[in-house]
Amino acid sequence: MLSHIRIVLVQTYHPGNIGASARAMKTMGLTDLVLVNPRDFPHPEASRLAAGAEDLVDAARVVGSLEEAVSDCVQVIGASARLRSMPLPHFDEPAEMAESLVDHAAGDPVALVFGRERFGLTNDEIRCCSHQVSIPANPDYGVLNLSQAVQVLAYETFRAWRQRPDSGFQAARPAQDRQPTREQLGHFHDHLSRLMQASGFITQPHARTEEQLQALFARAQPSRKELSLLRGLLSSLEPDAEG
Known part of the structure; x- marks a missing residue:
């Protein structure tokens, strides 16, 4: 063209x-x-x-x-x-x-x-x-x-x-570099919330900490690979990971 x-x-x-x-x-x-x-x-x-x-x-x-x-x-x-x-x-x-x-x-x-x-x-x-x-x-x-x-x-x-779909200019990105789904983000935030509560980081039930952290990650737009790394980090910090 x-x-x-x-x-x-x-x-x-x-x-x-x-x-x-x-x-x-x-x-x-x-x-x-x-x-x-x-x-x-x-x-x-x-x-x-x-x-x-x-x-x-x-x-x-x-x-x-x-x-x-x-x-x-x-x-x-x-x-x-x-x-x-x-x-x-x-x-x-x-x-x-x-x-x-x-x-x-x-x-x-x-x-x-x-x-x-x-x-x-x-x-x-x-x-x-x-x-x-x-x-x-x-x-x-x-x-x-x-x-x-x-x-x-x-x-x-x-x-x-x-920007045309038929240009072939932008090849499909590897799955690990694609943006995570809403479900994957939800699992991450649930994981983060459990760890913060278990560690005692969140002590006030009405604090906006979780909301602010969700906004932070929304701005950061981590890829699927990056989100997987964060999930691994959270898992390593969980209390039962020490044993």
């Missing part, structure tokens, strides 16, 4: 931004990079700032127009720092954009489009898109570097993908 998600950079001025964007992509599992009329590419600075993502830079496709870059895509989302008068659907939140993008990428290519460093995408280029997205930022200084914008939207896309 992630292989269907394309990052398109339009007329990038500084070659270093291509490398930095490739690095941002690779950290989020994205590999398809398309460059529309870059000013200076290939360039050593692009490879240097890729910092381990040189393979994405080397594999980047260079095309002559945005139309060519996205012609096979079913959804094309243009990143824009400012709203336009065009009646395109607009995502105010990157998270909502990412969920829609990942849904469409399940079967077909999609694209995230980023414009020039200085003034972004032109109106004609926006018309090539099916949607727009903005990154919420400080209204007094909402300026993001190109690679920073790529990183933010790539992260949201990766987050939306890995």
